[in-house]
Amino acid sequence: MSVDTVLITGASSGIGLELARCFAAEGCRLALVARKGNALEALASELRKAHKIQAQVITADLAQPEAPTRLLAHLQAAGLKVDVLVNNAGIGAQGRFAQLPLGRQLEMLQVNITSLTHLTGLLLPGMLERRRGGVLNVASTAAFQPGPGMTVYYATKAYVLSFSEALAEELAGTGVSVTAVCPGPTATNFGTVANMRTLGMVKKVSMTAEAVARLGHRAFRRGKAVAVTGLRNQIPAFLVRVVPRAVVRKITKRLNNVNYA
Numbered sequence: 001m002s003v004d005t006v007l008i009t010g011a012s013s014g015i016g017l018e019l020a021r022c023f024a025a026e027g028c029r030l031a032l033v034a035r036k037g038n039a040l041e042a043l044a045s046e047l048r049k050a051h052k053i054q055a056q057v058i059t060a061d062l063a064q065p066e067a068p069t070r071l072l073a074h075l076q077a078a079g080l081k082v083d084v085l086v087n088n089a090g091i092g093a094q095g096r097f098a099q100l101p102l103g104r105q106l107e108m109l110q111v112n113i114t115s116l117t118h119l120t121g122l123l124l125p126g127m128l129e130r131r132r133g134g135v136l137n138v139a140s141t142a143a144f145q146p147g148p149g150m151t152v153y154y155a156t157k158a159y160v161l162s163f164s165e166a167l168a169e170e171l172a173g174t175g176v177s178v179t180a181v182c183p184g185p186t187a188t189n190f191g192t193v194a195n196m197r198t199l200g201m202v203k204k205v206s207m208t209a210e211a212v213a214r215l216g217h218r219a220f221r222r223g224k225a226v227a228v229t230g231l232r233n234q235i236p237a238f239l240v241r242v243v244p245r246a247v248v249r250k251i252t253k254r255l256n257n258v259n260y261a
Contacts, residue, residue: 004133007031007075007082009062009119010089012039014188015138018213019086020047020055030055031080033062033071034089056080062089063107068118082123083133084220087116087160090138092153094256105152112156117163124176131175136220137164141184141233145240145248149256157182161226168225177223181216183207184233207233 006023010016012034020030024047032040037059044055058074060067075082090112093100120135127133140154143161147154164180171178185206212229219227228234240248 002132003027003029004083005029005031005080006084006086007033007119007123008086008088009033009115010138011043012036014209015183015186015213015216016086016088017043018209019088019136019217021210022213022217023084023086024051024053024055027051027053028084029053029080031058031075031082032056033058033060035059035061062111062115063091065110065114068115068122071119072122081126081130083127083130084136085119085123085134086136086138087119088136088138089115090156092150094150094153096149097151108152108156112153113159116160120167127176128171128174133175134177134179134220134223135164135167136216137178137180138216139164139180139182141182141228141237143180143182144237145252146245147256148249148253154252165225177220179216179220179224180226181212181219182226182228182233182237183212183216184228184230184236186212 006028008016008020008023008030011020011032016034020032020043024030030044030047030053032044032055034040037057040057040059044057047053047055056078058071060071062068091108093104093108097105116137124135137160139160140157142150142154143157145154161180161182164178168178186209187206188209207230215229216227228237
């Protein structure tokens, strides 16, 4: 069996870092992408020593529109053909849409939607030509409902889920699979960066990044189109499909704990 070359965005910490460990344990070659070069170098060194694999570091900021094209050029110059794309990079922000910095929310669209789609579009044709590989997109349980208090973030994750499911169906029978992993609250630094006022509540119900990564990795290898991590997250993800959306909106608004007075 040939060894996969796996590109992972947002690999410097959290779920992305743990996914890198999962793929490294299989003996995969890794291309690790994030803004924090020092953190990537430390991870690459760890994985090379632990698993005797090749691990390349690529520093890139996916909030920049030209980043995916530059990333592809880097891969081509290094002679790397990506078999598995892991779109893990993502950003968020909590607060009222009209009061959050617009620039931050546009960056969110760029990272969570546009760069994810751009990278997939650049790398998928090669996978299809070789009839192997796949795409693992990190979505969220936020994808299943509108999110007052994190309006743009929830909307971006709804896009990731819909895009992944549709693409998975289009690619059936091609040898290339697509999986959307949908974690709930996870113990990473995401909440701090997103300035989440509900961080205390999130920590109480969160899964570890390692657990989420292992479940997502397993679902991808099994060819599942959608994987909601953990029973505690699967039940609400199902319930929002049967509860009236007006009720869901009000519940989510309360959970996001944003003052609308």
